[in-house]
């Protein structure tokens with residue numbers, strides 16, 4: 298089997314790294330309440346998949362140790378600036394969520410925001426998340442997900458997906474993320490669905506999935 302590419306390079310990745318903080322502005326404000334609620338309880342070693350340019354660093358409590366796994370190296374400088382600004386100790390890797398470069402059962406929490414839509418292999422990402430979490434550790438997520446099957450919005454998401462994926466850096470707006478998390482093997486999943494105004498990228502899902510203790 299060919300090895301999964303762990304680095305996103307080329308002009309598109311460079312442009313996306315530049316554009317992400319600009320595109321994200323309003324949407325970030327709308328999902329902020331869920332980030333504040335869920336991220337404030339993080340402790341110890343936290344691994345974030347796809348941290349991008351560091352949008353979440355402002356919400357992380359002081360004292361955590363962050364391991365970031367971000368395949369787009371053009372995002373790294375901005376992320377490191379944010380880490381310095383908010384006093385977060387970070388160890389940053391160019392890599393992918395399907396192949397995490399850390400030992401089994403070595404982190405207290407895994408964080409993901411607006412990433413599960415664009416990972417290449419969602420099941421492998423969740424399996425890796427479980428592998429690296431310590432017993433009793435938690436997976437904390439704030440994501441946009443596919444609308445209810447059979448709804449008009451889901452039809453729109455299904456139709457627009459091929460183009461959306463190209464312009465949105467691999468984003469699939471129609472993924473059944475909750476179903477995948479529930480099937481992945483966590484001991485308990487607590488999640489709530491919410492909507493924010495805007496086309497295609499809705500509904501959202503925020504919650505915590507616990508590894509058996």
Ligand SMILES: C[S@@+](CC[C@H](N)C(=O)[O-])C[C@H]1O[C@@H](n2cnc3c(N)ncnc32)[C@H](O)[C@@H]1O
Nearest residue numbers: 347348349352369393394410411412415416417
């Ligand atoms: C929409 S951005 C979200 C960034 C950040 N989490 C946020 O909330 O602003 C998606 C991020 O996921 C990253 N990504 C895409 N595929 C990935 C993968 N397989 N593993 C880890 N990160 C990935 C992208 O490079 C990008 O930084």
